Amino acid sequence: MTHPEGAGDDDAGRTEAVLDREGLDALVRVLVRRGRTVIGPTVRDGAIVLDELESAEALPFGWGVELQAGQYRVRRRADAAAFAHSAGPQSWKSFLHPERVRQWSADRRPDGGMTVHAEAPESVSYAFLGVRPCDLRAIRILDRVMSGGRYRDPAYLSRRTGAFLIAAECTEPGATCFCVSMGTGPAADAGYDLALTEVVDADGHRFLCRSGTPEGAAVLAELPRRGADEPTRQAAARAVDEAAGRMGRSMPPVDLRTLMRDTLEAERWDDVTARCLSCGNCTMVCPTCFCTTSEDVTDLTGDHAERWRRWDSCYDLDFSLLHDGPVRASPRSRYRQWLTHKLGTWHDQFDSSGCVGCGRCIVWCPTGIDLTEEAHALHREAAHREGAS
Structure with a gap:
């Protein structure tokens, strides 16, 4: 599992394999069996949103997005890709640092005083499926803000500590993406338990999967999979490299x-x-x-x-x-x-x-x-x- 402040780079935990759609569905089942609440992208109300997943079938297979300044539209794709869409209206912050959190409650006693009840941190074990590399970096930044200094947020730590992160490397950037300018993508470099690179070509629909932690390797070992072959490795690397050249936006090349x-x-x-x-x-x-x-x-x-x-x-x-x-x-x-x-x-x-x-x-x-x-x-x-x- 990954931890705040960038843990999860243990070379001893790195393994690589290829999953098909059955393997992706097994991934969700294994995580649920391990007691995880699996959160991932799904189509709802005309957008690709983040929600709890019971199975991989809820992923947005065959859906993409069209983005411009002030505009967002979902669209049908010509293929059945699950992760070929850009960032939606939510980020993982919504689960790690929710919009509203009760801090305490108080009730009046018969003697006129008040009894204050501290709010216990929420007990939840998350697995985030489909985290973009830019959002992986965002989580690491939130780790630094919320738990890396003198004042640590227990509500954040209760959700973040032990969260299982499954990255989805970007193969189709949107018109408003500029992760290359910020050095945050489209490849996933660190901070994940598992990283997926989706490949859809003449050889089929599959996912190159590599582990980044021992727990990630243990989960991968429970899935139906086959060995990582060189054509899939090359296709995955090519898709990510091409995405880097198709950013819709950029920052000026200055400090x-x-x-x-x-x-x-x-x-x-x-x-x-x-x-x-x-x-x-x-x-x-x-x-x-x-x-x-x-x-x-x-x-x-x-x-x-x-x-x-x-x-x-x-x-x-x-x-x-x-x-x-x-x-x-x-x-x-x-x-x-x-x-x-x-x-x-x-x-x-x-x-x-x-x-x-x-x-x-x-x-x-x-x-x-x-x-x-x-x-x-x-x-x-x-x-x-x-x-x-």
């Missing part, structure tokens, strides 16, 4: 951290924030945004109260509210805070970028704001300013 630092007063911020609704969609779908707030609720009698933690967004006017008003009162300041933190100052806090190149924020922005376009525009403005000086 983004420096670019964000040196363009704080750029005119481009006015242009983008004239289009920004401050709705916070980008933070909700982002697989690494982690900000929360607390809210207290009570029943009508006042005898029962609860405290809940829920996701919050730096686009919310009250997010930086102090006694004299919000620190970031304008949409310009809030958008700039989000982008410069994601691409720049995240490094100062967590030693990495906060962006993995999944493109969700582009797809689910109602006005189609594209952070790669904004980064290129900031780069052009900075280059023009330097040339004119």
Whole structure:
């Protein structure tokens, strides 16, 4: 099993085999038998979403997606590929760091006092099937944020520790993907128990499967499989290499951290924030945004109260509210805070970028704001300013 902070790279646990669709279904059955709650992609309500799977038959075989800025559509494919789709509206953050978590409840005693009941961490053993390489990196980033420092989140740790991660290497990037620019894909490099590369060609529909941990190797040993043959290895490698050359977006080839630092007063911020609704969609779908707030609720009698933690967004006017008003009162300041933190100052806090190149924020922005376009525009403005000086 993989653990927070990048464990799961034990060479002793590495084995390789080829699975067919029967082997994929057996994988789900074995994980369920081992007491895992298996979460994976499935088609529902006009989208490819993440949900609990009872069998591999629920996977989106034969479904793909069409993505653009502010647009998402599922579409039928000409083949029966299960993992030939790009990131959907959810990320694995929804299960590891849920939108709402009760922290405690309290009940009034007969003497007028209150008895507080601490909320016990949820006991769950997840297996995530079909984790994209960009999302593998996002999970590692969340590990660093939620459990890598002085203040660790027990609710996160209870879900994350021991989670079994099955990567699905990307063979068909979407029009809004830019994982190559961020160094997060399309190949899975670390942090998985098993990694699948789907191959659909004249030789059939199959999955090259390699283990990344001893537990991954043990699970693989329980599945109907055959030895990894060289044609399948080559086809899998070729599919991933070709995906790297078909990214729909890219970042400017510069140090983004420096670019964000040196363009704080750029005119481009006015242009983008004239289009920004401050709705916070980008933070909700982002697989690494982690900000929360607390809210207290009570029943009508006042005898029962609860405290809940829920996701919050730096686009919310009250997010930086102090006694004299919000620190970031304008949409310009809030958008700039989000982008410069994601691409720049995240490094100062967590030693990495906060962006993995999944493109969700582009797809689910109602006005189609594209952070790669904004980064290129900031780069052009900075280059023009330097040339004119």
